[in-house]
Amino acid sequence: MNAVGLPSTFFTDPPEWRWLIIGYFFIGGLAGGCYFLAVLIDFFGGAVDRPLARLGYFVAFPAVVVSGLLLIVDLRRPDRFWHMLIQSDTGHPMLKPYSPMSLGSWALLLFGGFAFLSFLAALEDAGVLRWPRLAMFRPPHIVGRVIGILGGILAFFVAGYTGVLLAVTNRPIWSDTTLLGLNFLISAASTSAALLILLGHRRWYWRSSVAALERFDAMVLVLELIALVALIASLGSMARVWLNAWGALLVVGVFLLGIVIPLVLQWRPNLLGERWSAPAAAVLVLVGGFLLRVVVVLSSESLGVLG
Amino acid sequence: MAEPLGFFTDTTVCIGCKACEVACKEWNQLPSSHGGAPTLSGDSYDNTRQLDGLHWRHVKFVEQFSPDRADGRWLLMSDVCKHCVRAGCMEVCPTGAIMRTEFDTVVIQSDVCNGCRDCIAACPFGVIGINPVSNTAQKCTLCYDRLRAGMEPACSKACPTDSINFGTIADLKKMAAARVGQLHERGEQRAYLYGADEKMLGGLNSFFLLVDKPEVYGLPPDPKMPSRNLTPSSLWSTLGAVVIGLMGIFSFRNRGATARRLEEDDVERRRTA
Amino acid sequence: MYPRSMADSDCVMVMGSNMAECHPVAFRWPMEAKTKNGAKLIHVDPRFTRTSAMADIYAPIRAGSDIAFLGGIINYVIDDQRWSTDPFFKTWLVHYSNAATIISGEYKDTEDNDGVFSGLMEYKGGVEDWPYNGFVGEYDSRSWQYARTRMGDQGRVAATAQSGEVTTTRSGTQADTAKAPDGPPYDALVKSLLKPPPERDESLQNPRCVFQIVKRHFARYTPEMVERVTGCPKDTMLKVARTLLENSGPERTCSFAYAVAWTQHTNGPQIIGCAALLQILLGNFGRPGAGIMALRGHASIQGSTDVPTLYHSIHGYMPAPSGLKKHDTLREYLAIETLPTGYWANTPKFVISYLKSMYGPAATKDNQFGWDWHPKILGDHSHLPMFVAMADGKVKGMLLVGQNPATSLNAKLERAGMRKLEWLVVKDNWLHESATFWKNAPEVKHGDIKVQDIKTEIFFFPSSQVAETEGTFTNTQRMLQTHFKAAEAPGDCRTDVWFTYQLGRRLKKLYAESQEPRDEGFKNLVFDYEHDDARERERGEPDAMKLLKEINGYYSDDPGRHVATFGDLKDDGSTTCASWIYCGVFPAPGQNRAASRQPDPPDQRGAQLNWGYAWPGNRRIIYNRASADLQGRPWSERKKWVWWDEAQQKWVGYDVPDFTPTKPPSAKPKPGATGMDALGGGQPFILKPDGVAWLFVPTGLVDGPLPAHYEPAESPIQNPFYKQQASPVLKYWKRDDNALAAIGDTRFPYVITTYRLTEHYLAGAMSRWNPWLTELQPELFIELSPELAEEKGIRNLDWVRISTPRSQIRAKALVTRRLRPFTIDGKTIHHVGMPWHWGWEGVVTGDVVNELTSLVGDPNVTIHEGKAFVCNVEKVAGARNGVV
Ligand SMILES: Nc1nc2c(c(=O)[nH]1)N[C@H]1C(S)=C(S)[C@@H](COP(=O)(O)OP(=O)(O)OC[C@H]3O[C@@H](n4cnc5c(=O)[nH]c(N)nc54)[C@H](O)[C@@H]3O)O[C@H]1N2
Ligand SMILES: Nc1nc2c(c(=O)[nH]1)N[C@H]1C(S)=C(S)[C@@H](COP(=O)(O)OP(=O)(O)OC[C@H]3O[C@@H](n4cnc5c(=O)[nH]c(N)nc54)[C@H](O)[C@@H]3O)O[C@H]1N2
Ligand code: SF4
Ligand code: SF4
């Protein structure tokens, strides 16, 4: 073993965060992203966009439930998941503002609550629940506005803190950049937009809303492209560790499939035919977003010297 | 708080006997990997390989020989949790399972830990691992139970050559400085202390005397706190959130009018079709 | 010397041992010498080990070439200026050693006798009933004697495990004493043994004086020859020699540490003797931090030679009565075995007190204290010949108590022996390989031997562990320490004393009615150690304190009164004492000194006299009178230990003086006196009849008075030193299953050695069942150099096959630069090594390395040559354990 010259982060152990965590990062990102998109639409869109926002809420709540479950199942002691929220010995709340995971647990819980209320309102809106008072949980009702603002902020948090969580460690790649949170957040936005596009594009009367979303997505993808380049740049010489299959996956899967091709498809929808290019682009964005997390998580997991 | 306690490990007198490893396992009743029958590692005499939930001490064997053997050393070192004054593991732990004791040591409370493994990623030294029996994160406790009973830790007690010295940090630092001086005097100019001063994470309460670069012993040259990334990462993310928010606003702003117009277009198109 | 004393050394040379790995706890003392005093640590070993890692100088040598290396140092020391001019070394040489003594004119050294000593002849000894002594030749040592004295005057062959025959039988010693008066008292007999003192030349110029002989003998051990034979660069050897010399003298001391890498050779005692010779030249005995540390193996292995399980000696290092010597009567035995001068002049007192402890009141002056009842040996009954006899079907049954011969020694042949037994009792903590060989041994698994063909009836007795037993240990320091029972043994597990005691009681009952004369001994044997504690008595456990009392000794007519020192022992039967050297450990009822646990205050100079009890007489350093000069003054303040106090007119110091306490340094030997009176005040080596340390060893060794380099029984080269290839008197049992490779046999080109790992214990029962240990070293491996690996296309962790003319086994390759190819006699010779702890039972299993070794032994002590032989190594595909 000749470890001389290796950066300090190589002397740490991988936490074995694998597929469940990747799944959590991805679905959690969608939960947050869909929610904040829905809130943005509710606040700034027209009445015609409300069904699309409703779709966002429909996605956000189940997604946050699923992601929470993934997180719990990934614990080596799932029976003690609540220790993250309540001190097991004193019963007091357990909160460490400087620990992303601690803060994230609370954020997830609270966000889950808001997402649930919005979800109820959305159900009412869709006519599934016939209890008009539930409409108050959604803007324009004042309660709904408060929920939207708080939930939306939490949604941004949930979508982005996972990257910060990875950064606040000592693992190679993760802690060698401060841009993972940013990248995950942007990716949450782009994948969420893509998901909503995918779910919404077949309904003709949503067309204009979806079109706005597509424009949004295009902007975000450009941003994502920049952020990704910045991420690699910020890794500096550490980026060398991606000179392998993971790097290839990053370039092909995330860059090309996940960003560049969708952008091209938006720019030149005729390439695949009007009918297919939007969903195809959306699927690719989703795949790219997923692969981004796969590459980031697993490429670091496989690194290190035995210590 | 009592006086800070810890270890000074003088690697130059470690004979690699692994008594510390076994004493630790025996005292803490830690089981063996693979029922005691793992396969041969082929890496010198090191079949323990790393610190983890079942191995709270790990003796490293570094063979350094030039091809003609004119130069040859076999560096031996017993590694353990550093009980950092500023402990990364403790900083990130979301359950509060990791605590600082009255002896200024860092202990994971196994009954609190829920196995999230954030501490594993956070420890700059790769110390912590999941114990497959308790399914919680575990590492050296600096024999908290023994310290409380006024006893010396099991590993240092078992060490036949006093490679592992246990005591108050103040005493250990004096002892260590004297030993470095002695080695320099005897011509071993490479001897230095790793982690003895505050510059490294506020000081390691388990520090080492080494005679080669830290990396040679599998130690990070420049360990850092995980929280160094907290503020910049958060700021970048917040900035991102603002930009995305603005993009969203931009995309859906005035959607009342535009959408209506689009709908009308649609009705038109259908009619003509 | 003892391990703690090594902390006082200025240079520690570990050679023939891997002290850090095999004696890690004792190794703290050399480490302390290093860290506290800046002592130099030297390690001489074929492999770079964990001991080498701590060493200031590491000298690689080919296994089996130790005498060549040490001889080179001796040659350097003798030639060095400082050594020959300094009064310290001069005094040591002239007064504390036998350098000035003149050797018989008939003596011929290897230099003048084609590489062998004078007196070599064909082996014709032994008796028909026991053709297993194994000698390939024999020396008549008459010509090695001091001039003007005869064979047997200098010493005896007591402490060696040869066949029990000595040329004394032919030398006529007993003829002289035939007319000597009988005893008790035996003073007159002892006096009749006196001979005129040997000739001396204190100028050391006489060509026949020991010094000149030694000088000539080692002249050919030049640095070039050392390099050629050992493979160690001559500069390294010279650096070692310089370091030893620089750290010897009045102000400084060196110590040596060895274990079985010096003993497991066909000339092991000669290697140790060679180191002793060097240490005498350097003045390194009887002083703090000086001497030769014999690192003993098992816990209480020292105890087991003091109160021996050895066949060839009775308690306290006295020769076992032998059918091959003129031992027909007690008087004859005493006449042969007593040395009239020096401490051994007390032999009659020790022997008779011993006989009293065997036979109690039945032993009287009239029946020679039961002499006729005592069993006599017929030849070499040690481990190796016993198993050869067993394989020949000559042995009916065996009690195997705490041993694992199915793997620990020449495994295949030993299992063949055990298969021939009618019955076998295994008493152990584990069902180890020697308990399961009949169903799980490789030859059974392979179908070469059928289980139903093995007729041996095997009984397994589960044993309690040490912590479940009360008693004493004697450690490598000769120190007895009581250990108490910490836990009750589970189930049917019983202690070894229980087993022995109960067996003895039952046999006594069986013989009680017998009228056979041969059973008299058993009938008269005193065997009564009933426990005072009712519960233990009910379990049949004997009382450990009663056993200790028996060993310590008491007054025959007043058993409540213990003997306080061996000075009080009598030759008239009035004292009873099983082992004279242990006298004083239990000086009075309730005063068990083995249980004392009082360390000296920290930083006070001392010998820790109140911690445990070290025989003889609680001396910690033997021959410690040598720590003072001729006038009795300490050689230096730094190395003060024991000195003559003018005011008090006695010897005082940190330790118990190992000398007549009030004999002034100026005292002259009394003419015509026996015992200690025959030694002057300047003769520290009181167990030697001439009171000095022996550079030249006229008696006591059967393979020569001086060490000479011989090749191991299996070697890749012709002996470059002498025409004689290997020891001319080594032991070898020629059998089809014990073939040896010819010199330089190209089928077995590599030198192989076997050794231990810190992580395992011997044959493995005590470590391979413990997962905490097995995970540290889970698999058998062979260590080899990258050079050999490349030559043979072997990669790290590949499976390889290792073969010798006896057998072949498999192991995983551990390729490491810690092993190196040697250039020996101009040829590149690869060296490999294997730890030998594996077997087919336990948590981890692996092939038995001792399938490879052969039954060749040292002629003095019959230990096998497990440390140097030859083999072949090849890569194999597949990963199955078992003999292939
Ligand atoms: N951990 C552990 N400790 C033990 C034991 C154990 O099994 N495990 N066994 C105990 C027992 S019973 C004994 S007898 C002692 C034995 O203690 P040691 O004699 O120290 O042990 P070994 O490992 O057999 O051999 C020591 C070294 O001799 C080297 N060697 C081999 N051939 C030669 C040679 O010809 N010349 C020289 N100079 N060196 C050579 C080997 O490379 C090896 O490093 O250890 C005791 N202590
Ligand atoms: N090739 C090679 N062979 C060697 C050696 C070598 O260096 N190389 N070394 C040799 C040496 S030095 C030695 S000492 C021998 C050792 O060889 P062995 O003595 O045959 O091996 P051990 O494993 O020590 O066997 C001791 C047994 O005693 C049992 N035991 C432990 N405590 C007790 C007790 O209180 N009572 C009873 N009844 N049993 C107990 C243990 O379980 C174990 O099975 O091997 C020799 N063989
Ligand atoms: S070494 Fe690692 S586990 Fe130990 S206190 Fe420091 S950060 Fe925590
Ligand atoms: S694994 Fe346990 S100790 Fe480690 S951070 Fe999580 S809860 Fe804390």
Ligand code: SF4
């Ligand atoms: S201090 Fe205790 S827990 Fe830590 S390594 Fe030593 S024995 Fe193990």
Ligand code: SF4
């Ligand atoms: S017990 Fe001491 S000498 Fe042995 S391996 Fe551990 S630190 Fe090294």
Ligand code: SF4
């Ligand atoms: S095993 Fe026992 S005798 Fe051997 S070194 Fe360890 S403590 Fe000493």
Ligand SMILES: [Mo]
């Ligand atoms: Mo041994």
